[in-house]
Amino acid sequence: MNRSKKDIPSCVDCDVNGHGVLCALSKENKAKITQNKGGNFYKKGQVIFYEGNHVNGLYCIYDGMVKLSKLGENGKEQIVRFAKRSDILGYRSLLSDEPYQATATAMEDCWVCVIPKERFLNLLEAEPKLSLDVLKLLSQDLKLAEQLLLDISQKSVKERIAEAIILLKKSFGYQNDGRTIAAHLTRSEIADIAGTTTETTIRTLAQLSQEGLIDLSRKSIRIRNYDALARMAGVFD
Amino acid sequence: MNRSKKDIPSCVDCDVNGHGVLCALSKENKAKITQNKGGNFYKKGQVIFYEGNHVNGLYCIYDGMVKLSKLGENGKEQIVRFAKRSDILGYRSLLSDEPYQATATAMEDCWVCVIPKERFLNLLEAEPKLSLDVLKLLSQDLKLAEQLLLDISQKSVKERIAEAIILLKKSFGYQNDGRTIAAHLTRSEIADIAGTTTETTIRTLAQLSQEGLIDLSRKSIRIRNYDALARMAGVFD
DNA sequence: CGTCAGCTTGATTACTTTCAATTGTTGTGG
DNA sequence: CCACAACAATTGAAAGTAATCAAGCTGACG
Numbered sequence: 001m002n003r004s005k006k007d008i009p010s011c012v013d014c015d016v017n018g019h020g021v022l023c024a025l026s027k028e029n030k031a032k033i034t035q036n037k038g039g040n041f042y043k044k045g046q047v048i049f050y051e052g053n054h055v056n057g058l059y060c061i062y063d064g065m066v067k068l069s070k071l072g073e074n075g076k077e078q079i080v081r082f083a084k085r086s087d088i089l090g091y092r093s094l095l096s097d098e099p100y101q102a103t104a105t106a107m108e109d110c111w112v113c114v115i116p117k118e119r120f121l122n123l124l125e126a127e128p129k130l131s132l133d134v135l136k137l138l139s140q141d142l143k144l145a146e147q148l149l150l151d152i153s154q155k156s157v158k159e160r161i162a163e164a165i166i167l168l169k170k171s172f173g174y175q176n177d178g179r180t181i182a183a184h185l186t187r188s189e190i191a192d193i194a195g196t197t198t199e200t201t202i203r204t205l206a207q208l209s210q211e212g213l214i215d216l217s218r219k220s221i222r223i224r225n226y227d228a229l230a231r232m233a234g235v236f237d
Numbered sequence: 238m239n240r241s242k243k244d245i246p247s248c249v250d251c252d253v254n255g256h257g258v259l260c261a262l263s264k265e266n267k268a269k270i271t272q273n274k275g276g277n278f279y280k281k282g283q284v285i286f287y288e289g290n291h292v293n294g295l296y297c298i299y300d301g302m303v304k305l306s307k308l309g310e311n312g313k314e315q316i317v318r319f320a321k322r323s324d325i326l327g328y329r330s331l332l333s334d335e336p337y338q339a340t341a342t343a344m345e346d347c348w349v350c351v352i353p354k355e356r357f358l359n360l361l362e363a364e365p366k367l368s369l370d371v372l373k374l375l376s377q378d379l380k381l382a383e384q385l386l387l388d389i390s391q392k393s394v395k396e397r398i399a400e401a402i403i404l405l406k407k408s409f410g411y412q413n414d415g416r417t418i419a420a421h422l423t424r425s426e427i428a429d430i431a432g433t434t435t436e437t438t439i440r441t442l443a444q445l446s447q448e449g450l451i452d453l454s455r456k457s458i459r460i461r462n463y464d465a466l467a468r469m470a471g472v473f474d
Numbered sequence: 475c476g477t478c479a480g481c482t483t484g485a486t487t488a489c490t491t492t493c494a495a496t497t498g499t500t501g502t503g504g
Numbered sequence: 505c506c507a508c509a510a511c512a513a514t515t516g517a518a519a520g521t522a523a524t525c526a527a528g529c530t531g532a533c534g
Contacts, residue, residue, distance in 0.1 A: 070383060072391035073471050080383050095369075096376035101383060124369070131368040132332075132361070138375040139333035145382040146307065146317050146338060152390045153432030154309035157490070187513065195390030200490060202514060218499085234310050394522065423480065437522060439482060455481095455531085 008039040008062050008111055020086035021133040022060060029123060038114040048104040048112060049090065055100060057114040059089040064110025065172065065183060068102040069192065077192045080145065082107075082171040091134060092141070094120060107183065152195045155234065160194040161204045163233035165214065165221060167193065180222040245276040245299050245348055257323035258370040259297060266360060275351040285341040285349060286327065292337060294351040296326040301347025302409065302420065305339040306429065314429045317382065319344075319408040328371055329378070331357060344420065389432045392471065397431040398441045400470035402451065402458060404430065417459040 009015065011022065011030040022033070039062070042048055048059060051070060061083055068081040068089070080102055083089055093100045094117055124131050151163055165181070168190075172183040191201040205221075208214050213229045215222040223229060230236070246252065248259065248267040259270070276299070279285055285296060288307055298320055305318040305326070317339055320326055330337045331354055361368050388400060402418070405427075409420040428438040442458075445451050450466045452459040460466060467473070 070387045072387055074391060076391055078387050078390050080386065092376045092379055095372045096380070098376075098380075101380050125365060128362060128365060128368070131365070131372065135332045135368065135372060135375065138372065138379060139329045139335075142329055142375060142379045142382060143333070143335075143338050145379060145386060149317065149382060149386045149389065150307045150309055150315050152386065153315050154311060154313055186511090197491060198512085199492080199514080203490095206514090424482095425480080434523060435480090436482085436524085440522095443482090 008113060010034040011037065011113075014062070016060075016062060016086040020060065021088060021130065021137060023086075024129055024133060025123070025127060029127060033115050033119055033123070036116050036119050040112050040114065042106040042110040042112060044106055044108050046106050048106060048110070049100050051100055051103045053100045055090060055093045055098070055117060057116045058091055058094055058120045059104070060113045060115065061085055061087050061089070062111040062113055064112070065107040066104050066110060066112075067107050067189070068104050070102050078195060079189065079193045080148070081141065082167075084171065088137075091120075092138065095134075107185070151234075157194065157196045157200055158204050158207065159233055160196065161190070161201060162208065162213070162229050163235060164190055164193040165208075165223065166226075166230055166233050166235050168221070169223060169226075175220075177222075179224070180220050184219050245350060247271040248274065248350075251299070253297075253299060253323040257297065258325060258367065258374060260323075261366055261370060262360070262364060266364060270352050270356055270360070273353050273356050277349050277351065279343040279347040279349060281343055281345050283343050285343060285347075286337050288337055288340045290337045292327060292330045292335070292354060294353045295328055295331055295357045296341070297350045297352065298322055298324050298326070299348040299350055301349075302344040303347060303349075304342050304344050304426070306342065307339050315432060316426065316430045317385070318378070319404075321408065325374075328357075329375065332371075344422070388471075394431065394433050394437055395441050395444065396470055397433065398427070398438060399445065399450070399466050400472060401427055401430040402445075402460065403463075403467055403470050403472050405458070406460060406463075412457075414459075416461070417457050421456050 011025075011034040012027060014023075014030075016023065022030070025033075037060075038057075042064070048066065063085050066083045066087075066089065067079050068083060069077045069079045071077055083104070089104055090100060124134070151160060155163070168181050168183060168185070172181055174180060175182045187201045187205070188198045190205075191198045194201065196204075205214070205216060208229075209216045213223075213225050213232070215224055248262075248271040249264060251260075251267075253260065259267070262270075275294075279301070285303065286293075300322050303320045303324075303326065304316050305320060306314045306316045308314055320341070326341055327337060361371070388397060392400070405418050405420060405422070409418055411417060412419045424438045424442070425435045427442075428435045431438065433441075442451070442453060445466075446453045450460075450462050450469070452461055
């Protein structure tokens with residue numbers, strides 16, 4: 001369970017290729033960012049950067065899942081987004097030249113590359129296509145954030161939990177059986193997505209289980225009736 | 238109470254200059270967008286575009302206040318943002334090539350210019366600076382949206398109402414007396430900001446009034462103790 | 475002067491949180 | 505491998521908060 005930078009390929013050969021925004025870069029530019037990038041390993045639970053930290057670069061996830069969360073005054077966490085292999089993190093703060101607005105935590109063991117701030121800003125100027133791609137990313141993020149806002153403000157806890165499960169499915173996908181969500185989150189983390197408490201989450205999950213929408217085994221959630229779940233969540237896609 | 242396009246100056250001479258993102262454009266490009274732009278008058282309450290509508294262009298507010306809101310399934314509205322003189326609207330959907338994600342409604346009589354979609358996209362390519370500025374705008378919007386999410390998910394109604402008032406102050410400013418918010422919103426609209434019901438909003442406003450934080454006259458809200466209000470809202474700036 | 479939209483109030487109900495206590499699970503060091 | 509500590513899950517009961525429902529009010533306006 002220990003890998004070093006050498007296990008992460010050069011950006012030029014990165015097999016994340018074809019997914020992330022950085023993949024559209026020219027070979028030359030990929031070579032350039034490879035020179036400067038740092039590649040790090042983060043153990044499950046480890047924090048990659050904290051809300052409020054000074055921005056030191058752009059993070060690009062080579063492998064593993066990351067959660068982005070904000071902390072309320074009362075100390076309660078709200079998960080705002082997930083990021084996975086090939087996703088980039090920190091571009092928002094980097095662009096507006098502000099501290100990080102959320103805390104990034106490894107949800108499983110992760111390998112993450114860091115591209116220095118200046119290098120990325122240079123790239124933006126050098127490759128106009130990159131600007132447009134980042135614009136689209138931000139647009140998507142904003143759309144999702146506003147949708148989540150609407151959901152949390154208007155839906156019941158039950159609906160929000162149902163939606164959280166749908167979100168997990170979309171973010172993490174299924175395990176081999178094609179029904180079990182390929183991630184283990186604590187009840188508390190699920191609560192932090194739905195914006196409720198751990199206890200209520202437990203009760204609600206039990207309820208959804210009784211209603212036959214999901215199966216709960218010790219470590220994972222299996223979706224038994226996706227359509228009904230999506231209907232309950234008010235998600236149509 | 239009736240003005241026509243001719244009252245709106247050419248973009249080259251627009252006195253919004255120096256505030257909006259478009260102001261950084263070269264004279265040539267400003268001249269170009271002036272050629273194609275449509276200038277419209279919207280009466281208070283009128284809808285500028287609806288959530289789900291096909292995107293036809295970029296809106297630039299020449300005068301007046303606009304609210305951006307989304308509709309929940311239950312028909313309840315959630316206000317996601319305000320826009321005022323010199324702000325632009327619709328860039329997000331335009332960039333990600335999707336329908337509008339929110340409904341824009343004139344909160345007072347408004348004059349709004351429309352720049353055709355293609356023209357704006359051309360501009361983005363022509364002036365790299367514009368891309369960066371739009372990136373920053375989006376970053377800010379995202380930041381605010383995520384903050385609002387955190388607030389609504391973790392604060393009590395009373396705190397949210399207090400915050401809504403702070404938001405109104407920041408968006409609309411004060412009237413001449415330096416204490417009264419320069420906008421009249423219905424209780425229902427305030428409820429739609431805070432994500433609660435009209436009745437609860439009324440009761441909570443009355444409470445804040447009794448506690449000496451605000452004054453309520455028939456049509457407006459006067460802030461009596463900004464600091465205490467901000468403290469209650471958990472806003473520190 | 476009637477109407478309509480917005481405002482207000484009270485009573486009731488439903489939903490969630492909070493608190494407290496218990497049980498289960500996991501990783502670690504002896 | 506076991507015992508312990510720390511964390512995670514669960515359950516019940518009580519308290520609180522805000523939504524809902526049902527009436528009146530009020531002021532603006534044709």
